[in-house]
Amino acid sequence: MPQSAEQPVRRTYRPVPFTRVALSDEFWGPRLKVNREVTIPTQYQQLKATGRIDAFRLTWQPGKEPKPHFFWDSDVAKWIEAASYSLAAHPDPALDALLDEVIALIAAAQQPDGYLNVYFTVVEPSERFTDLRDAHELYCAGHLMEAAAAHFQATGKRTLLDPICRYADLIGLVFGRGEGQKRGYCGHEEIELALVKLYHATGQKRYLEMSRYFVDERGQQPHYFDQETQILNGQDKVHHFEDYFTRTMRKQFDYRYNQSHLPVREQTVVGGHAVRAMYLFSGMADLAGETGDPALLKACESLWENLHTRRMYLTGGIGDSRTNEGFTGDYELPNETAYAETCAAVGLVFWNHRMLQLTCDGRYADIMERALYNGVISGISLDGTRFFYENPLASLGNHHRQGWFDCACCPPNVARLLASLGEYIYSTSDSDLAVHLYVQSQADVTVAGQAVRISQQTRYPWEGEVSLCLEMEAPKAFGLKLRLPGWCRSASLAINGQPVDLAGKMALGYVCLERTWQPGDQVRLWLPMPVERFYANPAARQDVGSVALQRGPIVYCIEQVDQVAPVNRIVLPRSATLSAQFEPGLLEGVALVKAEGAELSESGFQAALYRNTPPQLRPCRLTAVPYYAWDNRQPGQMRVWIPEIDG
């Protein structure tokens, strides 16, 4: 268990901002470059071509196409956030100017009272704040807040921040527990974490209080959405997704879907729509860190335990079902039909990154890493132009990435995460510098009041050796915490060439090196990286009898293009040796995993589908590639879990 939450625990670590981290590695570096040079420009074109940008001109009129959707503001906002991160790390006057242009449009769309939402300004102007349950109104506001904070931090400009603060202040007037205020909250969480960012960007504590209100009000009785429904029905109206929910879910709408079935402190099961859940829990973790609220931390921990032990794919994908885009039950982890939305994996990174700052517990970093190297980046093609919404763990070859979606949440979500990836590597506390991820990079940090430059040299995730170097003006005593990844069984470490016994130095998955560091000190870490077989709890019935391959943080799959036998007839003998080999020319450089597998033969089954003797086996070479890289070559069957046989 993470540390007990009996006592208030305030956030003790702060991420080192990505603006202070220069990546130079061969894994993330090229991805960030593609993100900057291809993905972000391409997504702007998509936003432009689909009318999402020009919607802010507020020129839509009934009958005109395209009609703005109430999601749209958020797509633009997430792009602004991604572009701002990119700009902050890589000055680019053209992008800066483009951002100014888009932001000017948005600012001009603000109403005199501060309101800022395209759909409820031009399509249903009389329906403002009447369908919080379905219409994503505060969700869009939250994304605008994240965008505004990012743009301000990247450029120092207040061109978006100021209007968005005005909008936030309007929201603060409309919602709350005071006389004449609506005691509402959004059906799609997002504004909770966004208000904390706005608080950090502005220093205005009222935004933190608003976040706390939205988190705490959720799920209280009388239920706000019940009241909203009554009011709508009384006007012969229904919620915007009433039809979708009742048809798709084939039953009455269930408040578990948006995590409002109970007050958040009473929730112990990760349920409902997965992205909604991750954004809420991220906001809860933010508040727990800011306020030290032990009950909120405890709720986060219980939810996390449930997710970690029962509801997460090996890839860090979460939310098994298309029907609710979310969770259906403990150990419900179908592979072919796994929904595992890209946004949900991104949200899982957000939440675990926040939890990590509270306690520096490596279990959070493990999940963050698992999602990043697998279920997040599977969501984007290697060339940066196509995206998965769903990330199944098995496919018949008919699931492919697309350039865009009507509901386009995933593409800019990946883009904003990649553009800010540097932020996930290091944290500092008053006395410690923690390294969470091994990525070749250099960071300028302040620890114990001293400027320190830490650099990593490594070929992670393909090799497990990491050299760290500390540079500073003068010797300084502080703790250097290095994460020993959960997948690693036998790490070793040396300081300036002297082996260090790790016994007694471990804390929650980190080795803590407390000493007076000298300028130029070198730490070498060896994280042996054999290919390992992973097995699921047998309660996850879909994986019984099967094995998955993982090497370091990378989960593997077998893809048809690499096999001699049909993927779905390949089995892996338990004794088969698994070897890894780096192939620089394949899939932009990957370590392949090879083994002598076996093929279940169809021989003898031509005359009948069933018979009383098992299929024969014949040897066949099996080649596995990183899961994230699948569907970048010719289409075909794919699977992560491979049936395992004795022998």
Next chain:
Amino acid sequence: MPQSAEQPVRRTYRPVPFTRVALSDEFWGPRLKVNREVTIPTQYQQLKATGRIDAFRLTWQPGKEPKPHFFWDSDVAKWIEAASYSLAAHPDPALDALLDEVIALIAAAQQPDGYLNVYFTVVEPSERFTDLRDAHELYCAGHLMEAAAAHFQATGKRTLLDPICRYADLIGLVFGRGEGQKRGYCGHEEIELALVKLYHATGQKRYLEMSRYFVDERGQQPHYFDQETQILNGQDKVHHFEDYFTRTMRKQFDYRYNQSHLPVREQTVVGGHAVRAMYLFSGMADLAGETGDPALLKACESLWENLHTRRMYLTGGIGDSRTNEGFTGDYELPNETAYAETCAAVGLVFWNHRMLQLTCDGRYADIMERALYNGVISGISLDGTRFFYENPLASLGNHHRQGWFDCACCPPNVARLLASLGEYIYSTSDSDLAVHLYVQSQADVTVAGQAVRISQQTRYPWEGEVSLCLEMEAPKAFGLKLRLPGWCRSASLAINGQPVDLAGKMALGYVCLERTWQPGDQVRLWLPMPVERFYANPAARQDVGSVALQRGPIVYCIEQVDQVAPVNRIVLPRSATLSAQFEPGLLEGVALVKAEGAELSESGFQAALYRNTPPQLRPCRLTAVPYYAWDNRQPGQMRVWIPEIDG
């Protein structure tokens, strides 16, 4: 392959009518009694309570509830068919009178021109024959024809037959290739086989010709349903299921769904809606038998091969997908989500029974038997009051039989099959008497012009020993063909105590005993019935690594109520001994299968869902029950396919 269809093959065998067969066995006997005493009366109450009977009074008016559905006539018709079969075998004046009452209502609902359909008389009277694709109009007519033929054969009364012939004659005027006729056919096949029954009941060859027209016209170009759509759209109307199809199937309506994508002789893949397919193929087999049309037989054989080798569950369930209530692809056989509609298994019996009459090929009898003992009777509860629409091969314990359905096709379909079960046991040709099923019974047949009484004594399906006795007035030369079931590996046989060498006596799965039979001759057949393990073609990926248990014709499952370990964590070692034991007090008498299985332990998985060592195994007793009997006790997990391990 069944025998080649190069030459015309007319039907060579005729079923011995169930009115000539008296069952006295302990398996089917009690089922038929429950069907007669509980199911048929209960279904009448359901038909009455839901308004289906009174709908024939034609008193419905707009706004009144219940509004007749265009399915309804068929539900009543199938009940009449079942009740008539029951009446024929067991005189029952009250049932006879009840039938008269219902039939009088139906006859009174006939329109002056012969038309007879509730929905298109009272709900949409102007839309008669305008939506053959979706509105089940000729399907309902077909079921009325089957009912009329059954009632006439059971009672000799023409009270339903005459009106239905008038209706059939109207249909014959409306549809056809002549001037002014519609070149249409029904979107739900049924009338094709029904017209053959009407031909047999009346001797009127025009009904056979109408059946041939409907079969041959199907799938011709220009496509009738395209034309129908154009006409409807021109009147600002759509087909009745347009919305359902476009929403549920998420694409344009595909004519494969109703087997009209190609002329029937060109079809080689069993696709689309499973019940529709079975009814069509039954009609095709009927016509092939009546006309000797080699192309039609060849088409049936190709379709059958496809079904048998690629698209049938071990239980005889067919149609894997809920979306189209049908087939999706070769080897697509998911277990938890198997649709396997009860009606489709019933239709599979119909089709194979017809194919069997053409060639006396035991492979057809094997499938007929497989469906009867498994996927058909799983559709009805042991007490005869509740029904499965879907028959999955695995369940988490949340799928249960229901008393009735809005679309109530399955309950009366099981009832009519059970009520006529005697008809599936024996056939005669000019020179042979064939025994297809082993059921303790006595039948009075005519073979080679001689009256013969054949009786079977057996405890089949629980024991594989069968004693047959022939009684007749004088010695007679004819062939006695006894089916050696496909599941049986080593049959033996004796005549009057003298062992008979089967070598040289086998033909298409039947042993042919050609001799001059003496009154009182005894044939004993031993069909050893060990519990066997069955394996699927590994192309059926859902079953890879798993084994199913079968004993004789009975497919087994493990149900939670009998296990000490959770069903979904039970595995079966390949070397485990499987023993069978009859339990008279359980589930109305079943042979249980027991084995030393193993339980995959969750031990060590509490802290994380995945780990690098496989789950531990601990021994656990496994008890399997016949699949058909599941969900008759306390609810829980169930599965047919059990993971198999070495050892």
